[in-house]
Amino acid sequence: QVQLVESGGSVVQPGTSLRLSCAASGFTFGSNGIHWVRQAPGKGLEWVTMISWDGRIKFYADSVKGRFTVSRDNSRNTLSLQMNSLRPEDTAVYYCAKDLAMTYTIDYWGQGTLVTVSS
Amino acid sequence: DIVMTQTPLSSPVTLGQPASISCRSSQSLVHSDGNTYLSWLQQRPGQPPRLLIYKISNRFSGVPDRFSGSGAGTDFTLRISRVEAEDVGVYYCMQATQFPWTFGQGTKVEIK
Numbered sequence: 001q002v003q004l005v006e007s008g009g010s011v012v013q014p015g016t017s018l019r020l021s022c023a024a025s026g027f028t029f030g031s032n033g034i035h036w037v038r039q040a041p042g043k044g045l046e047w048v049t050m051i052s053w054d055g056r057i058k059f060y061a062d063s064v065k066g067r068f069t070v071s072r073d074n075s076r077n078t079l080s081l082q083m084n085s086l087r088p089e090d091t092a093v094y095y096c097a098k099d100l101a102m103t104y105t106i107d108y109w110g111q112g113t114l115v116t117v118s119s
Numbered sequence: 120d121i122v123m124t125q126t127p128l129s130s131p132v133t134l135g136q137p138a139s140i141s142c143r144s145s146q147s148l149v150h151s152d153g154n155t156y157l158s159w160l161q162q163r164p165g166q167p168p169r170l171l172i173y174k175i176s177n178r179f180s181g182v183p184d185r186f187s188g189s190g191a192g193t194d195f196t197l198r199i200s201r202v203e204a205e206d207v208g209v210y211y212c213m214q215a216t217q218f219p220w221t222f223g224q225g226t227k228v229e230i231k
Contacts (some may be wrong), residue, residue: 035220037168045160045168045211047220059218062120095167103174104156104215109167 002026002108004096009113016086020113022079022096027108030054030074033099035106036081038092048094049081064090086117121145121214125223131231138199140226142212147192149216156215159188159197162225163208171210172197204230 008020022034036048049060049070058070069082079096093112100107122145132138140159148155159172170179172188175195185200199206207230212223 044209044225045162045213045222047222050218050220061219100170100173100179103154104150105158105170105173105213106160106168106215107170107173107179109169111167 002098004098004108004110006094006096006110006113009094009115011116011118012086013119014087014117017082017084018086018115020081020083020094020096020115022081022110024077024079024096024098027098029077032101034072034079035097035099036070036079037095037097037106037109038090039095039112040089040092043092046092050099051079083115086115088117091115091117120219121148121217121221123212123214123221123223125210125212125226127226128224129227129229131229132199132202133231134204135201138202138206138228140197140210140212140228142190142195142197142223144193144195144214148214149192155191157188157190157195158213158215159186160211160213161206161208162211163205166208168211199228202228202230 003025005023033052035050051058051070055072067085072079095112096110097106124143126141160168162168171182176188187198209225211225
């Protein structure tokens with residue numbers, strides 16, 4: 001079955017960096033676009049970024065553009081999110097999630113990893 | 120960015136009774152390819168979101184047929200024909216017609 005397992009969440013200070021990872025299994029990783037979506041404590045969902053199946057196309061939310069970078073390694077079935085210049089408002093659970101093939105939506109989500117930005 | 124607005128934000132329902140959630144987008148969700156990429160997701164307490172409906176009315180694999188979606192253009196509805204205890208949670212609409220993808224604020228469904 002499809003599995004997406006995020007890791008790397010931590011408590012960090014404002015202005016620092018953190019790298020999240022997502023390990024995928026149970027599907028042909030190199031065939032799907034992958035997203036990061038975040039959820040601040042007690043709040044709704046916010047789409048963060050998407051990377052295409054081949055890594056050539058990337059989109060970012062304005063709130064993270066220029067600070068976050070998404071990448072993927074299809075040979076290792078892994079996705080990464082490099083987060084720089086972190087702010088308190090970046091505090092959230094970060095979910096890795098995959099595209100449903102042949103359409104635009106998200107069909108499977110990981111369990112999430114918590115990032116807390118606080119001094 | 121496309122703004123998604125859900126109503127109501129809270130919906131107390133009686134077991135076995137229907138429930139309905141509306142979602143309105145700030146602009147048409149019809150894509151240049153002719154499809155409308157409006158989805159509905161369910162988030163049970165303590166769980167990640169789960170896809171229920173995509174492209175307005177297509178139920179995802181394993182989703183019970185008591186869930187249905189309808190609508191067009193800018194107005195969409197999720198209906199639960201007979202609410203069960205396991206349906207408690209927050210429901211989100213999501214548009215994937217245009218980047219950035221955006222979500223509604225969420226509607227909390229709870230049992231009266």
